[in-house]
Amino acid sequence: MVEVATQQPNTREWLAFVLVWGSAVLVTATFCWLLGDIIWHGLSHLSWIFLTAPPENAGRRGGIGPILVSTFLILGVCLAVSLPIGIGTAVLLVEFTSDHSLFGRLTRRSLDVLAGVPSIVFGLFGNAFFCKTLGLGFSILSGGLTLACMVLPILIRSTEEGFRAVPSNYRLSAAALGLSRTTTLFHLLLPAAVPGLLVGLVLGVGRAIAETAALIFTSGYVDRMPESLLDSGRALSIHIFDLSMNVSGGDANAYASALVLIILLLIINGTVSWLATYGLHRKIVTV
Amino acid sequence: MYRLTQIFPQKALGSFVVFLCASYLGIGGSATAQTSTDQLSGKLVITGASTLAPLISEIGKRFESLHPKVRVDVQTGGSSRGVADARQGLADIGMVSRAMKDEEKDLYAYPVARDGVGIILHKDNPVQALTDDQVVAIYMGKITNWKDVGGNDVPITVVNKAEGRSTLEVFLHYFKLKNTDVKAHVVIGDNEQGVKTVAGNRNAIGYVSIGTAEYDESQGVPIKLLPTGGVAASTETVRNSTFPMSRPLHIVTRTSPVELAKTFIDYAQSRAVHDIIKQQYFVPLVD
Numbered sequence: 001m002v003e004v005a006t007q008q009p010n011t012r013e014w015l016a017f018v019l020v021w022g023s024a025v026l027v028t029a030t031f032c033w034l035l036g037d038i039i040w041h042g043l044s045h046l047s048w049i050f051l052t053a054p055p056e057n058a059g060r061r062g063g064i065g066p067i068l069v070s071t072f073l074i075l076g077v078c079l080a081v082s083l084p085i086g087i088g089t090a091v092l093l094v095e096f097t098s099d100h101s102l103f104g105r106l107t108r109r110s111l112d113v114l115a116g117v118p119s120i121v122f123g124l125f126g127n128a129f130f131c132k133t134l135g136l137g138f139s140i141l142s143g144g145l146t147l148a149c150m151v152l153p154i155l156i157r158s159t160e161e162g163f164r165a166v167p168s169n170y171r172l173s174a175a176a177l178g179l180s181r182t183t184t185l186f187h188l189l190l191p192a193a194v195p196g197l198l199v200g201l202v203l204g205v206g207r208a209i210a211e212t213a214a215l216i217f218t219s220g221y222v223d224r225m226p227e228s229l230l231d232s233g234r235a236l237s238i239h240i241f242d243l244s245m246n247v248s249g250g251d252a253n254a255y256a257s258a259l260v261l262i263i264l265l266l267i268i269n270g271t272v273s274w275l276a277t278y279g280l281h282r283k284i285v286t287v
Numbered sequence: 288m289y290r291l292t293q294i295f296p297q298k299a300l301g302s303f304v305v306f307l308c309a310s311y312l313g314i315g316g317s318a319t320a321q322t323s324t325d326q327l328s329g330k331l332v333i334t335g336a337s338t339l340a341p342l343i344s345e346i347g348k349r350f351e352s353l354h355p356k357v358r359v360d361v362q363t364g365g366s367s368r369g370v371a372d373a374r375q376g377l378a379d380i381g382m383v384s385r386a387m388k389d390e391e392k393d394l395y396a397y398p399v400a401r402d403g404v405g406i407i408l409h410k411d412n413p414v415q416a417l418t419d420d421q422v423v424a425i426y427m428g429k430i431t432n433w434k435d436v437g438g439n440d441v442p443i444t445v446v447n448k449a450e451g452r453s454t455l456e457v458f459l460h461y462f463k464l465k466n467t468d469v470k471a472h473v474v475i476g477d478n479e480q481g482v483k484t485v486a487g488n489r490n491a492i493g494y495v496s497i498g499t500a501e502y503d504e505s506q507g508v509p510i511k512l513l514p515t516g517g518v519a520a521s522t523e524t525v526r527n528s529t530f531p532m533s534r535p536l537h538i539v540t541r542t543s544p545v546e547l548a549k550t551f552i553d554y555a556q557s558r559a560v561h562d563i564i565k566q567q568y569f570v571p572l573v574d
Contacts (some may be wrong), residue, residue: 057566058341132377138332191534221340222360224348232360242363246337246478248499248568249506 011179035262042259045252051260055223058247059239064257066225070140070233071209071264073226074219078151078202078208085148086155091185093156094163108157115153119207122212124148129220138232150214151204154199158203162196163189170266198276205268209261212237237262295331328356329547332419333366335382336453337477338402338496339536341473343382344568346399346560350551352557366453373539379548383537384453399555400569403497403533404457405520407482409489410509414438417513423462425492428470434488446484447471453534454478458494461515461532479503486510497525497533498568526570536569 053063064269089107097104126146136142166189174184212235220232234242240257243250306517333343340363347359372393373381387396406422408414414437417425424430425443434440445471448455459466472490475481481495482503497520500512512520516531523532544552554560559570 058345138360217364220360221344221362223344224351224358232362242341243481246363247341248479248482248502250479 002201033204038255038258038262040172041252042255042257046259047258050253050256054225055239055253058250059223059243059253060247060249063212063254064236064239064253064260066223067234067236067239067257068260069121070219070226071236073140073229073233074143074147074215074235075205075208077141077229078147079205081145082148082152082155083201086152086200087159088180089152089156090159090163090193091189093160095181095185095189111153111156114149115157118213119150119211120213122146123217125149126214127217136230138218138220138222139230140226140233141218141229143233143235144229146218147208147211150211151208155197155200155204158200159193159197162193162199166192195276198272202269202272205272206265209265209268210237211235212241216241236264293422326356327354327547327550330358330360331380331547331551332360332378333380333382333538334362334364334372334378336366336384336536337363337441338384338453339382339399339538342400342536342564342569343555345567346555347551348559349560349563353554354550359551360535361368366456368564369539373541376541379540380544380551381539383539385456385534385537387537387539391539392475394541395543396537396539397552397556398535398537399560400564400571401525401528401533402529402536402538402569403520403522403525404454404461404494405497405500405512405532406492406494406515407485407500407510407512408492409485410511411489412438412511415513419462419516422492423464424467426462426464426471441490444474444475444488444491445470446481446491448481449474449476452476454481454496455492457532457534482508482510496568497530498522499569502568522568524569535572 023075026147050063051068052065055064056062093104093107123146126142126149130142130145131134131138136145170188170192171184174188177189211269215235216238219235219238221234221238222232223234224231226233234255240261243254243257297388305350331347332574333347340361344359344361350359351357361382362378366385369378369381369383371381372378373394381394383391383396384402387394406417412433414433417436421430421436425436426445426447428445430436430443432440432442447466448458450466459469473484475484475493478495478499481493482499485491485493486503486508497512498519501522503509504510504512514520518524518530520530520532525533538552538555540548540552556572558573564571
């Protein structure tokens with residue numbers, strides 16, 4: 001092998017070049033094709049009225065106003081619950097338990113298993129636990145809590161990585177200066193771990209906003225404007241699924257809704273990376 | 288070890304308690320929705336067949352506009368779920384998109400419309416008709432090439448519906464097949480998905496709701512409906528009950544309906560919703 005390699009370095013390099021560029025072009029082309037298809041079919045239906053009006057005739061006509069509101073509420077509930085719990089758990093795992101303790105290892109193992117569980121399983125769990133056992137019924141609250149369970153593993157693991165990336169010199173110096181653990185945590189470690197947290201946030205929000213299976217049995221199918229968190233509310237991804245798979249003649253609005261979903265994702269990701277770069281005054285460079 | 292207050296300052300704990308209380312109060316508030324004597328009010332929860340969900344949603348919206356204090360929440364999931372939820376009292380009304388079975392005689396069933404199930408092929412497939420025996424042989428895997436039934440020399444792609452779908456039950460019942468006998472290459476869920484699968488594969492055979500197929504055909508989707516038992520598949524032959532492979536669409540309740548549920552069921556069976564039924568490509572029962 002080595003002989004062949006030394007004899008034909010150009011062939012090998014050429015092959016590597018083609019492979020690397022080929023994969024890159026393939027990935028980009030697939031994305032562009034997908035995006036182009038959605039923009040081509042969806043853009044002409046997109047308007048301010050589409051974004052604000054309620055759906056009519058099972059979604060074939062009208063807009064997605066109430067569905068957008070429900071989507072934001074579900075996402076809001078999800079983040080309001082998963083962020084504090086996620087950061088708390090990550091802090092506990094990194095700063096307050098030893099890496100080799102049974103508790104730490106068990107928690108990490110179960111989080112990794114949970115991260116790989118298909119979303120429909122979370123949906124059925126949410127339906128059984130939040131909707132029935134806790135009596136929340138089909139509601140935005142049930143949907144948001146189910147999503148929170150789903151994104152927690154991702155959020156915790158990447159926040160944990162964020163904390164681990166903080167050099168232990170920081171902790172030792174803080175201790176040497178006589179700072180309490182709480183002060184060290186809130187003024188030093190948390191700001192320093194923000195990049196990891198943001199990565200988790202982007203992945204979590206991305207998974208949550210694109211979720212269909214976990215929501216159809218928890219937040220439900222109702223496309224009316226929600227009046228409280230206990231109302232059922234249809235998420236954008238369920239609307240797209242229903243329009244394209246269950247409603248004949250719903251394709252045009254399905255494309256427009258898909259375009260809205262993609263724009264939303266881009267805005268959220270853009271905001272998060274802007275936050276990561278410029279928005280955080282207390283950002284600490286850990287390199 | 289470290290105390291909780293060292294990790295979370297008092298203020299954060301306090302606000303979490305406030306959050307919990309607030310969400311609890313929210314739950315308490317919704318439980319006060321009651322039916323008043325002078326005017327209809329309250330919430331109707333309807334779950335079941337995805338085929339019926341868009342239709343009942345639209346009927347529900349018109350019903351809400353007639354009775355402003357009423358909320359009709361429609362959730363989907365399949366006929367089996369409609370039956371189960373109505374039985375357990377999780378839903379006020381269940382949606383069942385087939386004839387009622389003998390073991391379901393404990394439920395009160397009210398037909399609201401009819402739907403025919405038609406066999407579809409790709410438009411470019413030269414086969415114009417199949418006998419019932421040929422369809423059975425194709426679905427059992429005994430005929431695997433279109434040339435055996437007068438078509439091109441290409442293998443047949445058999446598209447079947449997923450377990451629990453009413454179209455599957457109507458299909459199996461008419462052809463006296465068991466689902467375990469069916470040798471399917473593709474298993475799909477909703478009607479629109481069936482149309483898309485066959486439109487995207489020249490050698491596929493599938494079966495979907497006739498209303499859906501008729502609409503898609505009129506929109507230029509490359510599929511065609513085959514006659515069954517010598518009767519052309521159309522909404523017209525479904526309406527006059529000459530088309531053999533058709534099904535009634537039911538809404539069901541566990542107990543004899545009173546007040547709100549009764550008013551809604553009467554309304555859903557009335558002439559006032561015939562335009563909605565036609566708009567959703569189903570066939571009203573009387574004309």
